[in-house]
Amino acid sequence: MALSTHVPDLAALELLLGVAQEGSLNSAARAAGVSQQAVSARIRAMEAQTGVTLVHRSPRGSRLTAEGVMIAEWAARLLEAAAEVDAGIAALRADRRARLRVSASLTIAEQLLPGWLASFRAAGRVGDAAPEIVLTAINTATVITHVTEGTADIGFTEGPQRPAGLHGRVVGHDRLAVVVAPDHPWAGRRPRNPWPVREGTILQGARAA
Missing domain, CATH: 1.10.10.10 (Winged helix-like DNA-binding domain superfamily/Winged helix DNA-binding domain)
Known part of the structure; x- marks a missing residue:
């Protein structure tokens, strides 16, 4: 009314x-x-x-x-x-500041985030203690959805494209390698062009928290 x-x-x-x-x-x-x-x-x-x-x-x-x-x-x-x-x-607001919701694509969640989060906790970002981390490992498209809809405070994805409407920053590069058996025709050959490179991108919502 x-x-x-x-x-x-x-x-x-x-x-x-x-x-x-x-x-x-x-x-x-x-x-x-x-x-x-x-x-x-x-x-x-x-x-x-x-x-x-x-x-x-x-x-x-x-x-x-x-x-x-x-x-x-x-x-x-x-x-x-x-x-x-x-x-x-x-x-x-205090509860939100004390909890950090992180969504990450599967490779980043498995290979990179454990070390990053350990360093983040050791640094103590809120007062004398680091916030509680709530991590969700999902595919890249769902990470983007989580950040866009506000169900994640921050997201990590892979790939060269930066989603529209979100702030993004490249935080690392991952060089891919092709592994073959010693008797494979490719063994010992040098590639003519560099192998593909995958980017790790950190995403944040366009609207402030």
């Missing part, structure tokens, strides 16, 4: 709650680290948005109206829920 345009944003509600808790605009301004004029202007903007008088102003000072007190009470519950969401998001 979409909210109406009469609902102030969280920062405005937090300021109104500050007025309720501190007892005056001036005290709320000091607590928020802003000027009283800024608080007064924000309150007037909220009054225009909600269509409700929130503060009673007099020569003796300012205080919340009955409607202002009521909205401040609602704001307290809303801000408490928002704080829980904020804490939850922070926990999810």
Whole structure:
């Protein structure tokens, strides 16, 4: 359900709650680290948005109206829920930073990644400890799908082509060799052209984490 345009944003509600808790605009301004004029202007903007008088102003000072007190009470519950969401998001971000999801083509996963990951763990990339590594060994096409869809944080593939929409970097070359029996006609012959070369490419999503 979409909210109406009469609902102030969280920062405005937090300021109104500050007025309720501190007892005056001036005290709320000091607590928020802003000027009283800024608080007064924000309150007037909220009054225009909600269509409700929130503060009673007099020569003796300012205080919340009955409607202002009521909205401040609602704001307290809303801000408490928002704080829980904020804490939850922070926990999810920390968990994501502590886990690295790696997808790699089969040859790289079997021959190269064990040594790379051992070095990565020894270096300790997050604080004093390396993150948990979740490795998936699959074919190149699926590695690209994982990185594109965000189910892998980083991918390693083989081949000269760099998939569109992804950031890639060549991290190594693998020279292929043809092995034959000693009595094979090719034994002892030097190739006219260099053997094919396979590239190892590291892939990252186009959108930042």
